[in-house]
Amino acid sequence: MSKNKATVFVRLKDGVLDPQGLTIEKAIKNMGYDMVNSVRSGRFFELELGGGENSKEKVTEICRKLLANPVIEKFEVDFDK
Amino acid sequence: MSKNKATVFVRLKDGVLDPQGLTIEKAIKNMGYDMVNSVRSGRFFELELGGGENSKEKVTEICRKLLANPVIEKFEVDFDK
Numbered sequence: 240m241s242k243n244k245a246t247v248f249v250r251l252k253d254g255v256l257d258p259q260g261l262t263i264e265k266a267i268k269n270m271g272y273d274m275v276n277s278v279r280s281g282r283f284f285e286l287e288l289g290g291g292e293n294s295k296e297k298v299t300e301i302c303r304k305l306l307a308n309p310v311i312e313k314f315e316v317d318f319d320k
Numbered sequence: 321m322s323k324n325k326a327t328v329f330v331r332l333k334d335g336v337l338d339p340q341g342l343t344i345e346k347a348i349k350n351m352g353y354d355m356v357n358s359v360r361s362g363r364f365f366e367l368e369l370g371g372g373e374n375s376k377e378k379v380t381e382i383c384r385k386l387l388a389n390p391v392i393e394k395f396e397v398d399f400d401k
Contacts, residue, residue: 248364260365263365263386263387266386267382267386270382270385270386272378272381272382273370273372274369274370274371274372274375274378275367275368275369275370275382276368276369276370277367277368278365278366278367278368279365279366280363280364280365280366281363281364281365281366282361282362282363282364283329283361283362283363283364284341284344284359284360284361284362285359285360285361285362286356286358286359287356287357287358287359288355288356288357289354289355289356289357290355291354291355294355297353297355300353301348301351301353301356304351305344305347305348305351306344
C-alpha cells in the first residue's frame with residue numbers, strides 16, 4: 240500500500256479583507272519591527288492518504304466540498320510521497 | 321530596496337491533540353472518502369518584507385514572540401525572494 244501525503248493550503252482570495260492578517264501586521268509594527276510591510280494569514284491541512292485510485296481527484300473534491308469556502312477562499316494542493 | 325517574502329508555518333507539536341484535524345477527519349470519512357487516514361491542521365502567515373538587516377533573525381523572533389505558542393506549537397520559516 241502506498242503512503243502518500245497531501246498538503247492543502249487555503250488562502251483568502253486576493254481582495255478579500257483579512258482581519259487576522261491586519262491585526263498581526265499591526266501587532267508586529269507595535270513591537271517595533273518596521274521591516275514587515277504586510278501579513279496575510281491562511282490555513283493548511285496535512286492529509287495522510289492510504290492510497291487507492293484517483294486520490295488526487297478525490298482530495299480536490301474534499302477541498303471544494305469541505306476545506307475551503309469557494310466564495311472567499313482559494314486552495315492549492317501539494318502531493319508528495 | 322529588496323522585496324522578500326517569508327512564509328511561516330505553524331503546526332501543533334507531535335503528540336498534541338488536534339481537535340480541528342480530528343473533526344475534519346471524521347467529516348471526510350462520513351462523506352465516504354475512505355482513503356484519508358489522518359488529518360493535521362495548521363496555520364500559515366505570508367509576510368512581505370521590506371528588506372533591511374537581519375530580516376531572518378527578526379522574523380524568527382516574531383514567530384517566537386507572536387505567531388506561535390511555543391508550549392504546544394512549532395514553527396518553520398521559508399524565505400524566498
